[in-house]
Amino acid sequence: MENMLQILPQVLVDGLTLGFMYAVVALGYTMVYGILEFINFSHGEIFMVGAFIGTEVLLIMDALGGLQGLNPFIALLMALVISMIITGMLGVGIERVAYRPLRNSPRLVPLISAIGVSFLLQDVVRFAEALHRDAFYLTGPILFPGKLDIGIAQIPTKALIVIVTAIVLMIVLSFFINKTKWGIAMRAVAQDQSTASLMTINVDKVIMLTFLIGSSLGGATGVLFAQNYGTIDPYIGFILGMKAFTAAVLGGIGNVRGAMVGGVLLGVIESLSGAYLGPLTNGAFGGEYKDVIAFSILILVLLFKPEGLFGEAVKEKV
Amino acid sequence: MALLELSNIHTYYGGIHALKGLTIKVEAGEVVTLIGSNGAGKSTTLKSICGQVKAKEGKVHFNGADITGKKPHDIAALGIAHVPEGRRIFSKLTVRENLEMGAFSVSDKRLVEEGIERAFHYFPRLKERISQKGGTMSGGEQQMLAIARGLMMKPKILMLDEPSMGLAPILVEQIFEIVKELNENGMTILLVEQNANQALSVAHRGYVIQTGQIILQDEAATLLQDPQVREAYLA
Ligand SMILES: Nc1ncnc2c1ncn2[C@@H]1O[C@H](COP(=O)(O)OP(=O)(O)OP(=O)(O)O)[C@@H](O)[C@H]1O
Numbered sequence: 202m203e204n205m206l207q208i209l210p211q212v213l214v215d216g217l218t219l220g221f222m223y224a225v226v227a228l229g230y231t232m233v234y235g236i237l238e239f240i241n242f243s244h245g246e247i248f249m250v251g252a253f254i255g256t257e258v259l260l261i262m263d264a265l266g267g268l269q270g271l272n273p274f275i276a277l278l279m280a281l282v283i284s285m286i287i288t289g290m291l292g293v294g295i296e297r298v299a300y301r302p303l304r305n306s307p308r309l310v311p312l313i314s315a316i317g318v319s320f321l322l323q324d325v326v327r328f329a330e331a332l333h334r335d336a337f338y339l340t341g342p343i344l345f346p347g348k349l350d351i352g353i354a355q356i357p358t359k360a361l362i363v364i365v366t367a368i369v370l371m372i373v374l375s376f377f378i379n380k381t382k383w384g385i386a387m388r389a390v391a392q393d394q395s396t397a398s399l400m401t402i403n404v405d406k407v408i409m410l411t412f413l414i415g416s417s418l419g420g421a422t423g424v425l426f427a428q429n430y431g432t433i434d435p436y437i438g439f440i441l442g443m444k445a446f447t448a449a450v451l452g453g454i455g456n457v458r459g460a461m462v463g464g465v466l467l468g469v470i471e472s473l474s475g476a477y478l479g480p481l482t483n484g485a486f487g488g489e490y491k492d493v494i495a496f497s498i499l500i501l502v503l504l505f506k507p508e509g510l511f512g513e514a515v516k517e518k519v
Numbered sequence: 520m521a522l523l524e525l526s527n528i529h530t531y532y533g534g535i536h537a538l539k540g541l542t543i544k545v546e547a548g549e550v551v552t553l554i555g556s557n558g559a560g561k562s563t564t565l566k567s568i569c570g571q572v573k574a575k576e577g578k579v580h581f582n583g584a585d586i587t588g589k590k591p592h593d594i595a596a597l598g599i600a601h602v603p604e605g606r607r608i609f610s611k612l613t614v615r616e617n618l619e620m621g622a623f624s625v626s627d628k629r630l631v632e633e634g635i636e637r638a639f640h641y642f643p644r645l646k647e648r649i650s651q652k653g654g655t656m657s658g659g660e661q662q663m664l665a666i667a668r669g670l671m672m673k674p675k676i677l678m679l680d681e682p683s684m685g686l687a688p689i690l691v692e693q694i695f696e697i698v699k700e701l702n703e704n705g706m707t708i709l710l711v712e713q714n715a716n717q718a719l720s721v722a723h724r725g726y727v728i729q730t731g732q733i734i735l736q737d738e739a740a741t742l743l744q745d746p747q748v749r750e751a752y753l754a
């Protein structure tokens with residue numbers, strides 16, 4: 202018991218680190234769903250591409266001798282910005298080529314297209330890395346190797362970096378959506394596209410913007426993920442994407458605040474069950490059952506509140 | 520050439536032939552009303568103008584330019600404000616945000632604020648409601664917001680689709696008063712109504728539409744006296 206309490210701060214930090222990553226990726230799912238009622242299954246792969254781009258940027262800088270003596274914050278910022286620009290454009294391109302032509306098709310069709318895009322991105326990254334590095338997994342330089350001693354626990358600096366960066370991204374996004382003209386237009390389009398177009402709002406442009414923002418957030422999270430876990434491979438997007446999507450549903454798909462809370466909640470629950478399931482059940486269920494717990498909670502929430510924690514009950518439109 | 524001209528418009532919904540060779544025009548400075556019963560094709564006429572549905576045949580001219588087949592947001596940007604049937608306000612946006620969206624094409628922030636002040640002049644009620652979510656307002660307030668939102672772009676023409684629908688008589692009266700006042704201040708208005716009596720009282724001219732065709736057109740005062748109109752729409 203005492204031992205369990207001792208590891209609690211560490212478990213919470215792990216959960217929050219994971220949870221904030223889920224949250225930022227969940228935003229990409231929820232924003233696109235809010236406007237198109239479409240689950241962009243390739244979003245997890247955008248995250249993965251972001252992880253590779255960020256890591257490659259750091260590796261290349263390192264190889265050129267640019268990382269020595271460089272402030273790690275600046276190095277991280279560069280990796281983030283480059284990764285966000287490229288993944289943002291990638292998301293816009295995918296929407297243009299693979300989703301927009303199918304917008305008036307039955308729901309299942311763009312979904313299949315998205316799954317196709319996922320496989321394509323995995324294979325392209327795998328192929329490029331195999332060609333270029335002779336291996337498809339990649340380990341990048343860790344910019345923040347230290348630990349921060351806060352008395353009751355030692356927090357890895359990189360975890361703190363993940364959490365703080367994620368919070369900054371979420372604040373910037375909230376400001377954009379709530380206070381700027383294009384952000385309000387995004388909410389207007391999510392509610393009623395045809396009426397929004399009567400106000401001279403170009404709906405296609407707003408959709409592009411949504412993919413640009415959602416994808417660049419996904420890409421940024423990829424960079425954070427690589428920094429936190431060290432080694433990445435082309436398949437990291439699948440599980441993380443699934444979890445982030447789950448977080449979006451838990452919070453109420455289409456709802457920005459819901460995605461943030463859902464992500465953090467899911468990460469913490471997962472971490473707590475991973476650490477305590479074994480000891481609490483005397484080893485009957487080990488930490489490997491953490492996903493079962495997380496998903497059981499999701500199902501329970503949805504049974505009692507099908508619209509998710511922050512979602513609105515679906516009303517018939519008059 | 521008139522400000523707005525529809526010539527021989529045919530519009531279909533799949534196999535349904537909703538507009539069958541519609542020709543109407545609106546001169547700058549006029550209030551023109553389009554009256555007809557349920558399903559006659561009034562809303563389809565407005566949608567064919569603003570591009571929400573595409574006419575299969577015929578032309579729409581606005582301000583001298585052919586706008587047939589253009590995208591709704593491009594048509595709106597030419598100065599056509601369409602206040603749609605059922606108000607369609609953004610229910611999760613505040614009153615202020617709704618108004619700001621109406622002014623999406625206006626890039627000068629100062630002009631947007633002026634527009635909001637102008638909206639308050641016509642609809643003082645909106646001022647008290649400025650931070651309220653659109654969806655929490657009463658039907659009458661929502662209609663006022665919908666019209667105010669349409670005015671935010673400073674349009675050359677305001678198209679209103681059944682603004683009196685579902686409102687208490689006192690509010691209906693108010694809405695028509697505002698239509699009149701707007702026109703006195705120079706606004707050109709195309710008013711779709713089932714409330715023929717009121718609509719013809721504020722309009723200069725009127726068209727009567729039935730199953731996708733114009734069956735009558737005249738000065739509003741003349742239509743008010745027309746036995747056919749009286750029997751079918753003023754009973
Ligand atoms: N989206 C649609 N799909 C199929 N048919 C439609 C659609 N919209 C309208 N129609 C049909 O087109 C015809 C004209 O409809 P429209 O909405 O223009 O009538 P309206 O005069 O505005 O009627 P109301 O007074 O009830 O609003 C009707 O027969 C209607 O059923």
Ligand SMILES: [Mg+2]
Pocket residue numbers: 561562563604680
């Ligand atoms: Mg109608």
